[in-house]
Amino acid sequence: MPRGRYALLDPHDHTPFAHEHFQCAPGPSGWRYVSQVTTPEGDHRGSVDLALDELGRPLRLELHAGGWQVRGAALDGVTWVRTDPTGTRATEGNVRAHAFTGTSPAFLVATARLLRLTPSAAATRVRLVDFTEPVLAPLTVDQSWALTERQAHTTDNGPLIVDAYQVTALDTGERHTVHLAGDVVVAAPGVELDDLRSPPSDFPA
Incomplete structure (x- = not known):
């Protein structure tokens, strides 16, 4: 079970602007x-609780930030x-x-798990609802992942x-690279892996 800090x-x-103290693990259902x-000073800023099913779909999401709360799941989209x-x-x-x-690195792992890309596959388009901070305002975005x-x-x-993924924002054409090792983000724009106390977990095939 990976534990660490982004x-x-x-x-x-x-x-x-923040540190995210996390733990994650695959299980029988996902x-x-x-x-x-x-905050960098150690004050509470928010929390993330995300559960995926075995296909990578969000079974449950609970976000807290800026006093706001979001609960969500895959249901009719x-x-x-x-x-x-x-x-x-x-x-x-x-x-x-x-x-x-959203801001959490968890969502990068979740999107990669949902798409299950292979190095020889063409880029895949995905539509996501982005909860933007500090008030968790929902914004629908289209991305391309390869x-x-x-x-x-x-x-x-x-x-x-x-794995290195090229992620393209389809509204602006902006591209960036996300590096994932199992269920841990090694590097991504706006994300640094500061501490990892156990190895990443591999998802089952």
């Missing part, structure tokens, strides 16, 4: 990721309920999308397979 970086000056997000900071009212949303995304490289790195625990 540094989340400001996209402009690359300074850390994969689960839980984390607590803190994806469906969610977003609650305001006072808790006095809630709004429900539904979009014909494949899954969710698995461009797979490398084996020698470690004390045996070979570590790292």
Whole structure:
């Protein structure tokens, strides 16, 4: 069960604006990721609880940030309920999308698991609902994912397979690369793996 810490970086000056303390593991019904997000000073900032089924679809999502809360799941596309900071009212949303995304590195692993790409496969288009911080506002985005490289790195625990994905935002054409080792993000824009206390888990075939 991987446990560790990601540094989340400001996209402009690359300074850390948060740390995400996480643990994750595959199980008989899929994969689960839980984390607590803190400021660089150590104050509580939010949390993530994401569970996928064996096909990579979101069984359950619960996000907290800025006093806001989102609960969601795959239902007629994806469906969610977003609650305001006072808790006095809630709004429900539904979009014909494949899954969710957001600031947490968990969503990069989840999207890769959902698509199950191979290095020889063509790029695949995916529609996601992005919960943007600081108020978890929902935004529907279209992306293209392609698995461009797979490398084996020698470690004390045996070979570590790292996959490189090219991710393209279809509205702007902006491209970036995401490196994943099993269910851990090794490197991605705005994400640094600061600490990993156990090896990544491999998803079952």
